Amino acid sequence: MSREQLVVQRARKSFQTGKTKPLEYRIHQLKNLLRFISERRGDIADAVKRDLGKSARGTELFETLGLEGEINLSMEKLAEWAAPRPVEKSLLTISDEVYLQPEPLGVVLIIGAWNYPWAVTLQPLVGAIAAGNAAVIKPSEVSSHSAKVMEELLPQYLDKDLYPVVTGGVSETQELLKQRFDHVFYTGSSTVGKLVMEAAARHLTPVTLELGGKSPCYIDKDCDIRIACRRITWGKFVNCGQTCIAPDFILCEASIQSQVIEEIKKCIKEFYTDNPETFEDYGRIINQRHFKRLMALMEGSTVAVGGNCDESQCYIAPTVLKDVTGESKVMKEEIFGPLLPIITVSGADEAIQFINAREKPLVIYIFSHDNKLIKRMIAETSSGALLANDCLVHFTVSALPFGGVGNSGMGCYHGQHSFDQLSHLRSCLIKQLKMEGVNSMRYPPHTAKKLGWARFFLLKRVNVCRLRRMALLATLAGLAAFAVQRFLQ
Incomplete structure (x- = not known):
């Protein structure tokens, strides 16, 4: 069994314990990631300097500052993003609970790029953590100094099993892509993006491809x-x-x-x-x-x-x-x-x-x-x-x-878009075992005779929020009329 296969198995086993489900755990990991950026700022800047000749000011401006903003936003908004999202109902489901429930996808593979080795590798990780996933992180081997720092220092701050860092070149990346993931997030060229998508297709794994092009x-x-x-x-x-x-x-x-x-x-x-x-x-x-x-x-x-x-x-x-x-x-x-x-x-x-x-x-x-x-x-x-x-x-x-779109990529991220991209928005409908008379219109016999009523109940959309506002206004109007009547007496 290869090193890459063992890493993915450990990540999946750890994810299946359910430890990433509580929002408190996700926030704890995000805080640790923020602490990593703060405490290891010098190591990060030195690595980028050796990789790309970039100054410490440039590294902070174009790499770590945006990361800090993404982490803080995710921690602030996580409860809101992860909450059930009510949707519009039909008359047939007006008394039911109907909503979308964001849930983690599972184990995500993040393949980073060398040009901004920290920003484009760790920003998707922020979304993966916030959404409750495990994530295998593969930094680019081209920015070798940044990859080494990430491999050595990041496990000191994040859960080693849930968020492992795998370094190496083409062969290691190919071995990772042979494994089954629940999502693959790749940043790089269109040429390699096609290979990533082809490998993911063997497992029916969805992909986010952040590519480029001639802008x-x-x-x-x-x-x-x-x-x-x-x-x-x-x-x-x-x-x-x-x-x-x-x-x-x-x-x-x-x-x-x-x-x-x-x-x-x-x-x-x-x-x-x-x-x-x-x-x-x-x-x-x-x-x-x-x-x-x-x-x-x-x-x-x-x-x-x-x-x-x-x-x-x-x-x-x-x-x-x-x-x-x-x-x-x-x-x-x-x-x-x-x-x-x-x-x-x-x-x-x-x-x-x-x-x-x-x-x-x-x-x-x-x-x-x-x-x-x-x-x-x-x-x-x-x-x-x-x-x-x-x-x-x-x-x-x-x-x-x-x-991007077309040759420049598919999928998107940043802020809530990262959370949604790395979540499954699960459709949920909770009905009571009541009102069978209304439900009976969908059952035989004589279904054809009931078609007119079915069309009305199924096709008529109901804006529940608007109904609530109308009910509130009606209640307030009734109270006002009652108060005026009592005053006139």
């Missing part, structure tokens, strides 16, 4: 180009461009291409100085394989800004490519690095056509003062999300579900 960014020529480029520069080059929701390429009219390039050039200097290679808050490419991949993507394109590199340091400067076409090499795959191509279009019509001719992206960005144009972009395109006049910040809103 376009359209700049309207009449917008404030200086502010637009400032926000795009930040969104593109944070974490050295290794962000799934980073603007992948710019679409704009040829008449503003030079101005866009000049403004982005100014912002790069403002954010990262004249020499980003020596600047603390500008990171590195994760490894030499990805470095070489990115350098190959630039072939055939004209460098307008940046282009400097150092393979020994896995360093690529913030780079803007101009006069790119849809057939350029850099447009053949998700960039996932500090390269920003600019493609010129004749206007919004061509931009929308260009976007719709490709796979559905994780996010579409548009910069414009024209609200009608923004609404048109929403109406005529499809993506996991759409963000107007800023970049990345929708990820910070827990009330918004985060996820």
